[in-house]
Amino acid sequence: xxxxxxxxxxGSLQEATINLFKKSGWKITLTSRNYFPEINDSEIxxxxxxxxxxxxxxxxxxxxxxxxxxxxxxxxxxxxxxxxDLIYSKVSxxxxxxxxxxxxxxxxxxxEDLEGKKIATELVNFTRRxxxxxxVNVDVEFSWGATEAKVIAxxxxxxxxxxxxGRTLEANGLRIVKELMQSNTQLIANHDAWNDPWKREKIEQxxxxxxxxxxxxxxxxxxxxxxxxxLQNVVDILPSLTSPTIAHLYQSSWLSVExxxxxxxxxxxxxxxxxxxxxxxxxxxxxxxx
Numbered sequence: 001x002x003x004x005x006x007x008x009x010x011g012s013l014q015e016a017t018i019n020l021f022k023k024s025g026w027k028i029t030l031t032s033r034n035y036f037p038e039i040n041d042s043e044i045x046x047x048x049x050x051x052x053x054x055x056x057x058x059x060x061x062x063x064x065x066x067x068x069x070x071x072x073x074x075x076x077x078x079x080x081x082x083x084x085d086l087i088y089s090k091v092s093x094x095x096x097x098x099x100x101x102x103x104x105x106x107x108x109x110x111x112e113d114l115e116g117k118k119i120a121t122e123l124v125n126f127t128r129r130x131x132x133x134x135x136v137n138v139d140v141e142f143s144w145g146a147t148e149a150k151v152i153a154x155x156x157x158x159x160x161x162x163x164x165x166g167r168t169l170e171a172n173g174l175r176i177v178k179e180l181m182q183s184n185t186q187l188i189a190n191h192d193a194w195n196d197p198w199k200r201e202k203i204e205q206x207x208x209x210x211x212x213x214x215x216x217x218x219x220x221x222x223x224x225x226x227x228x229x230x231l232q233n234v235v236d237i238l239p240s241l242t243s244p245t246i247a248h249l250y251q252s253s254w255l256s257v258e259x260x261x262x263x264x265x266x267x268x269x270x271x272x273x274x275x276x277x278x279x280x281x282x283x284x285x286x287x288x289x290x
Contacts, residue, residue, distance in 0.1 A: 102174065
């Protein structure tokens with residue numbers, strides 16, 4: 001039997017990735033101290049790997065495919081095939097931002113002001129390449145963690161750190177000077193695996209369903225009953241991916257109307273639908289939208 005070797009990111013993305021696979025139809029079961037979780041697909045073999053190292057293992061062929069951040073693929077300068085961008089994190093569906101930050105009271109206002117200064121970061125290679133490109137000489141030092149504290153303690157003049165909102169940096173007395181890169185999770189593949197027809201089809205299946213599950217997270221389905229003479233009033237305010245599904249109720253002048261809408265609008269939409277004659281409104285979650 002053919003097997004696809006799939007890397008699952010360890011760390012902050014692990015739980016979000018496993019939950020996303022569950023919504024996509026794959027149940028990944030972890031056991032303590034086990035780097036080889038079970039999955040309910042006999043054609044896939046899973047391994048847990050740090051996101052920082054994933055692209056190297058995919059490039060070497062240890063894994064046929066894996067999920068990791070765009071930032072770590074760039075940091076490792078890995079030669080892999082990017083199958084799909086999957087915008088999700090441990091807390092939200094938004095890209096992560098790698099930013100240059102300094103103490104709030106620092107005189108540094110732009111990257112060029114860091115000439116001859118020290119920068120602490122986990123993203124060493126990317127940071128070095130960035131400053132080389134703009135012609136600024138800096139000392140880039142690898143940070144093992146607690147990177148924000150290094151500026152406050154005077155161990156570095158600036159940091160390059162990942163953030164989503166910037167609130168944590170601000171709370172630690174730091175100020176963002178410049179955003180250097182936006183990163184999102186990517187499904188990547190080894191070139192040989194991608195050129196293998198069977199493995200490519202399996203990887204494309206995974207990409208399709210993961211993207212469908214991500215899309216569904218921002219949407220809900222709603223279903224309602226509407227009198228025939230009030231249908232147009234309801235449809236006029238009903239957002240939809242295409243057009244709503246409308247069907248006659250059995251031996252009745254009422255209609256069943258069903259559609260998919262954004263979570264952001266549904267709380268405002270339901271009261272409006274009721275005012276226009278809709279009744280028996282049901283809102284339900286979605287697993288995938290393809």
